[in-house]
Amino acid sequence: MSFESFLSQLKNKASELKTEALKFKNKDFLNAAMAASALIAMADGSITGEEKQKMIKFIESNDALSVFTTSDVIKAFQDFVGQLEFDKDIGEAKAFQALGKLKSNNEAARLLMRMIIAIASSDGNFDLSEKKVAVRIANELGVSPAEFELV
Known part of the structure; x- marks a missing residue:
């Protein structure tokens, strides 16, 4: 095996480890984002295709x-x-x-709030039941619902 080949393999392994480390680091955010997405999408009783597409695009x-x-x-x-x-x-x-696992991360909490509002609005109607769920999510995340014009 040449030195260049060995170096290339080493770089590939380092890249794979970095990707795996990033997955682990962001697993809490993924779970919180999907929990919030499920809560907001089901708030009005049904999950629309628009809501699912908006969530996937955001991710x-x-x-x-x-x-x-x-x-x-x-x-x-x-x-x-x-x-x-x-x-x-x-x-x-x-x-x-x-969601509670993101309470100490203001940046992630605000990003998550913007995401759920976009999901809730994706079908053209951000109704009262969705707003109530968004307020509960904001409170759980430790951010002000007023900051997102929810109250």
Whole structure:
């Protein structure tokens, strides 16, 4: 094996490790984002295709989450939706637990709020039930609902 080949393999392994480290570092954000997405998408009783598409586009365009595959994102979203559908109270508890892990990260919390508002508005109607859920999410994240014109 040539030195160049060895160096190339070493760089590839370092890149793979960095990607894996980024996934681990952002797993809490992924879970919180999918929990919030599930809560807001189900707030009005149904999940629209527009809401799903907006969530996927947001994840794909966000540097912190772009390390996750679309299938990872969809699985996390479906897990939270499934929990909410099976038992609303337990599903909400698990979703808010995931959100609580971002409480100390103002930047991530604000980004997540912008994302859920975009998801809720994607079908052309940000209704009262969605606003109530958004206020609960903001409170859980420790950000002011007024900052996002929710009250």
